[in-house]
Amino acid sequence: MSHVAGDDVAHDPYTLEHFREPRLNALIVRPLVDRLYSPPDTSVIYCLLVNRVYFLREQSGLVHQSVNVARATLCELVANRVLRRFHEDNPGQPGLLLLARILVDGLDPYQGAPRDVEREGRHLQWPVQDRGGHEWKLTALELAILSESKTLISSSACRRVVDAVHHGQVVYTPLSFIDILPDHYKHRPLSLYDPQQARLLNHHRLIVPRVRAVAEVMQFLVLLVLYALTMINRYVGYGPWELLFGVYAAGWVLQEFAAIIEHGWEVHAQSLWSFLDLSFVAIYGAYVLARIYDFCVGHLRDGYGLDVLCIAAPVLLTRIAFNLMPHNIVFISLHAMMKDFTFLTFLAAWCFTGFLLALKWLIPTDRGSGDAAPSWSTVCKWLLWIWFGLDGTGIEESVRFHVILGPTLMIAFAFLGNTLFLTILVAMLTNTFSRIIADEAAEISFRRTxxxxxxxxxxxxxxYPPPFNIVAIATLLPLKFLVSARRFHTINVAVIRVLNAPGLLLIGLFERRRLWARPKPRDKPSLLSWHFTGFSPHGDIQAVFKVPLPADISDKIDELDPVEEVPVLEDDVMSRLSADIPRSRLRRSRMSRRDHSMG
Structure with missing residues (x-):
């Protein structure tokens, strides 16, 4: 994998808007797209995204940082244009399969490299599980997520593939770093799913994103109900509800841990509710430790464990709101701003620890018994109140540390903390929110991807839904080392189908009757065809566009509007602006001849 764009862009800090201007588009972008676009070679987009990840991670120093950002931006833009050409030149279902192979079929960064180069450059990873030759592969879509290539992800070609994967129309064997319960006996090639030809109890449908989303919401609702019942009955001691909650929450935490190591923390952290899940895992861990202490000292009824568990309520209730509205721009903004808030809060706590130490060290050691020195917690409380601008007791009591230096430190802390750092925090959060709102469609597409x-x-x-995943770890994982890979795969699939039989049956029946099925004409309206738009006086405006056109009218529209057969592309507009009309006309005529030959 060579740096395909490293020598083509000038050493200037160009932005995406600069590359989209007619002059740079004609001088840099379009020649690169024409050179790199080759229908037989579908790995060029993967190579461009690999280069983008490299350039973004090689930002060092003030001189090369903007140049590397410009190169990374160019790689994303060229990859987007090349992907769009693949999309335009390959319509229909075969085109969808080709786009899926480009974006979600795995490639090895050292693919095609000599053995000595691979042996010298490839670093050892721990652990590397046997996946039948797919151990080191990554997908172009994963690289786009890692590099936050929101322009590429929000393109129509990428959205088409993401929607197909989300609905289960495109199926493939996903690639991950490490599995807790690996079963890679069979590697399914990337293909289009046909519900009529599939088995009724198809356990592979459990990893369809749409099915996974519904299953995860239901599992979290069960966790929330068990948590509420535990807290309502917390005064009766260690009861059955707390036992059920503890076991189920342990299975849920195991599933969360498996999700983190599935694709790595960098990808998992891009999820909207990752920080909430991590907060609950920390609270649950503290609860377990505190409950063990309560058991040892004999205070199960009024111990510390249930007090720790109380603080999980805001986390769980907020998490269910994120689940119900995952594409809401407000929640997307909160997720982005939480990173800035956490980072700046950590810096502030680190820097202002020096004020705490200075104040404690200023306290004289020869105090009388009537004038006790303030404790660490008291000084922290005074500083915290000053930080939020709630109380000025710390300034009034600062003379207890030192007549001159005590008030000086407190006032300096008030200026730096309450004025400077909070102003910077508000400015950072405002800038993040404005940036997300300005590109709302791209942000929503990125989060959905x-x-x-x-x-x-x-x-x-x-x-295995919680808490059956704990049982699977305890029984199937040791069994894997005792039987062959084929026998383990047979046992694993059989247990999964038995355990999820009702859900798999509903999924199979739904996909056979409703999914990608052609609409059947109804002679008379039925209860199943009734829509709530009947309550609105403007319901017919929405319904009229959902009625399929008759065949004769559709043919007349095609005859009266032949412009659709020769699509107008963004590159064509750029070509006209840059006086590159012959190439534009040549491409339009080529696409016109192709469409007529297909017709």
Whole structure:
């Protein structure tokens, strides 16, 4: 994998808007697209995204940072244009399969490299599981998520593939770093799913993102109900509800841990509710430790464990709101701003620890018994109140540390903390929110892509809902070392189908009757065809566009509007602006001849 765009872009800090201007588009972007676009070679987009990840991670120093960002931006733009050409030149279902192979079929970064180069450059990873030759592969879509290539992800070609993967129309064997319960006896090639030809109890449908989303919401609702019942009955001691919650939450935490190591923390952190899940895992871990202490000292009824568990309520209720509205721009903004808030809060706590130490060290050691020195917690409380601008007691009591230096430190802390750092925090959060709102469609497409890609799991542990995943780890994982790979695969699939039989049956019947089925004409309206738009006086305006056109009218529209047969592309507009009309006309005529030959 060579740096395909490293020598073509000038050493100037260009932005995406600069590359889209007619002059740079004609001088740099279009020649690169014409050179790199080759229908037999579908790996060029993967190579461009690999280069983008490299350039983004090689930002060092003030001189090369903007240049590397410009090169990364050019790689994304060229990859987007090349992907769009593949999309335009390959319509229909075969085109969808080709686009899926480009984006979600795995490639090895050292693919095609000599053995000595691969042996010298490839670093050892721990652990590397046997996947039948697919151990080191990554997908172009994963690279786009890692590099936050939102322009590429929001393109129509990428959205078409993501939607197909989300609905289960495109099926493939996902690639992951490590699996807790690996079962890679069979590697399914990327293909288009036909529900009429598939088995009724098809356990592979459990990793379809749309099915996974519904299953995860239901599992989280069960967790929330068990948590509420535990807290309502918390005064009766260690009861059955707390036992059920503890076991179920342990299975849920195991599933969360498996999700993190499935595609790595970098991809998992892009999920909207990743910080909420991590917060609950930390609270649950503290609850377990505190409950063990309560058991040892004999205070199960009024111990510390249930007090720790109380603080999980805001996390769980907020998490269900994120689940119900995952594409809401407000929640997307909160996820992005939480990163800035956490980073700046950590810096502030680190820097202002020096004020705490200075104040404590200023306290004289020869105090009388009537004037006790303030404790660490008291000083922290005074500083925290000053930080939020709630109380000025710390400034009034600062003379207890030192007559001159105590008030000086407190006032300096008030200026730096309450004024400077909070102003910077508000400015950062405002800038982040404005940036997200300005490109709302791209942000929503990016988050939807992250959820879709992360929902396709290769680990067999996700086929076992909590708390059965704990039982699967305890029984099937030791069994894997005792039987052959084929026998383990047979046992694993049989257990999954038995355990998920009702859900698999509903999924199979739904997909056979409703999914990608042609609409059947109805002689008279029925209860199943009734829509709630009947309550609106403007319901007919929405319904009229959903009625299929008669065949004769559709043919007349095609005859009266032949312009659709020769699509107008963005590159054509750029070509006219840059006086590159012959190439534009040549491409339009080529596409026109292709469409007529297909017709």
């Amino acid at each position: 992250v959820l879709t890609f992360e929902s396709v799991k290769s680990d067999a542990i996700f086929a």
